[in-house]
Amino acid sequence: MKKLFLILLFITNASLIKAQVELAEQNNTNNKNMFYQDLLNFPSSKKDLTRVDVYLQIPYKSIQFLKSDKQFTGSYTTTISIFNKKKNKLIEEKIWKENITTGNFHETISKDNFSLTARSFYLSPGKYTIRTSVEDIDSKRDYTKKVVFNVRNMKDSLSVSDILLISKYSQEKGKKKVIPNISRNVANIKNGLPFFFEVYSSNPRNVNIQYAIYDNHNKRIFYETERKNINKGENRIFHIVHDSSFSLGNYKLSIDLKNKNNVLLASVQKRFFSQWVGVPSTVRDLGKAIKEMVYIASPSAIDSMQEAKTKDEKLKLFLAFWKKIDPTPNTQNNPVFDEYFRRVAYANAHFTQYINGWRTDRGMVFILLGPPNSVDRHPFDIDSKPYVVWEYYSLNRNFVFVDETGFGDYRLVTPLTGDLYRFRYNH
Numbered sequence: 001m002k003k004l005f006l007i008l009l010f011i012t013n014a015s016l017i018k019a020q021v022e023l024a025e026q027n028n029t030n031n032k033n034m035f036y037q038d039l040l041n042f043p044s045s046k047k048d049l050t051r052v053d054v055y056l057q058i059p060y061k062s063i064q065f066l067k068s069d070k071q072f073t074g075s076y077t078t079t080i081s082i083f084n085k086k087k088n089k090l091i092e093e094k095i096w097k098e099n100i101t102t103g104n105f106h107e108t109i110s111k112d113n114f115s116l117t118a119r120s121f122y123l124s125p126g127k128y129t130i131r132t133s134v135e136d137i138d139s140k141r142d143y144t145k146k147v148v149f150n151v152r153n154m155k156d157s158l159s160v161s162d163i164l165l166i167s168k169y170s171q172e173k174g175k176k177k178v179i180p181n182i183s184r185n186v187a188n189i190k191n192g193l194p195f196f197f198e199v200y201s202s203n204p205r206n207v208n209i210q211y212a213i214y215d216n217h218n219k220r221i222f223y224e225t226e227r228k229n230i231n232k233g234e235n236r237i238f239h240i241v242h243d244s245s246f247s248l249g250n251y252k253l254s255i256d257l258k259n260k261n262n263v264l265l266a267s268v269q270k271r272f273f274s275q276w277v278g279v280p281s282t283v284r285d286l287g288k289a290i291k292e293m294v295y296i297a298s299p300s301a302i303d304s305m306q307e308a309k310t311k312d313e314k315l316k317l318f319l320a321f322w323k324k325i326d327p328t329p330n331t332q333n334n335p336v337f338d339e340y341f342r343r344v345a346y347a348n349a350h351f352t353q354y355i356n357g358w359r360t361d362r363g364m365v366f367i368l369l370g371p372p373n374s375v376d377r378h379p380f381d382i383d384s385k386p387y388v389v390w391e392y393y394s395l396n397r398n399f400v401f402v403d404e405t406g407f408g409d410y411r412l413v414t415p416l417t418g419d420l421y422r423f424r425y426n427h
Contacts, residue, residue, distance in 0.1 A: 065105075078117060082121060163196070286314060292344045
């Protein structure tokens with residue numbers, strides 16, 4: 001009963017995310033998955049300009065569908081604004097609307113369904129700030145992302161485009177039909193890792209194309225090479241990395257083009273990840289995630305995961321732990337699992353100093369109790385060192401953190417004791 005109480009309290013405190021609390025709501029890490037985008041460089045026929053294709057993937061969960069007769073309809077507006085790197089000059093902007101119709105309610109809430117859309121821009125080589133906004137027309141919910149993107153010069157005698165990952169492909173009348181993988185998640189892709197890229201050459205030549213995949217520790221886990229005749233002009237290349245088994249984590253695909261003397265002629269990389277269903281999107285490194293469980297898992301549970309002989313066994317133990325404390329075991333979502341690592345991600349993003357944010361005192365309190373209802377900062381008081389006070393109304397408690405060094409290293413001076421503040425699940 002005590003364990004159940006602590007788990008339910010953890011979920012209840014998760015609702016505090018909606019308070020103003022250290023700007024946690026404004027920086028909600030879940031918003032980044034409201035849509036996905038991929039930007040790719042391609043040559044163009046326009047003088048001194050590169051074609052930049054912007055692909056967007058909007059999950060149906062980000063769209064509000066309305067029932068009309070026997071159909072369900074949804075719509076959204078996309079705005080892509082391209083600025084110079086300093087963001088003080090608008091270079092180009094495109095706005096368009098997309099409509100979606102489906103005949104089944106379950107399709108509107110399926111995690112597997114999404115809308116794809118794309119636009120092309122012609123830009124001079126250089127760095128740009130690209131702001132993409134997707135607004136659901138019915139609910140008026142708006143999601144925005146900003147990225148700095150390097151537009152490459154594609155006018156060399158031999159150049160290679162960026163890599164487009166593929167989620168599904170088929171062959172119809174001799175032509176390949178592909179569905180791009182804009183999310184870059186390869187967990188659900190079967191029969192290898194397919195992708196597409198283009199090679200452009202000023203004259204015919206023969207090259208070695210080397211394919212390599214590196215894990216998040218930059219260890220090469222796959223390598224193969226092929227000899228290929230490159231024609232003058234555009235060469236479209238579809239390739240599949242077979243024998244690929246990706247566990248949870250981040251990866252990098254690297255393609256190198258070399259001549260017969262092994263001299264590098266052109267190169268391109270693509271980052272992707274493997275995120276299994278039911279695992280929070282913020283979890284990309286299994287080893288780190290296990291260490292970050294110190295506030296909710298017992299030492300013996302953590303030790304058993306870390307001492308597992310294989311990565312698959314480690315992942316199995318990791319998922320089993322979270323399954324045991326899932327308050328909604330009959331659904332795909334585990335609110336405790338999601339909320340815990342959402343807090344870890346926030347702590348790492350905002351409290352990291354000399355050590356990772358989750359290991360700091362503020363990170364510990366934030367992960368255990370969620371965001372405070374109010375934050376009282378005292379950075380310049382004459383008679384004291386800088387300090388900050390977090391107050392939790394529902395717990396009738398406040399916590400004081402003092403910057404002992406003057407470099408943002410805030411230490412907790414208020415005791416954090418009692419079972420109420422320990423969401424550890426012992427088993």
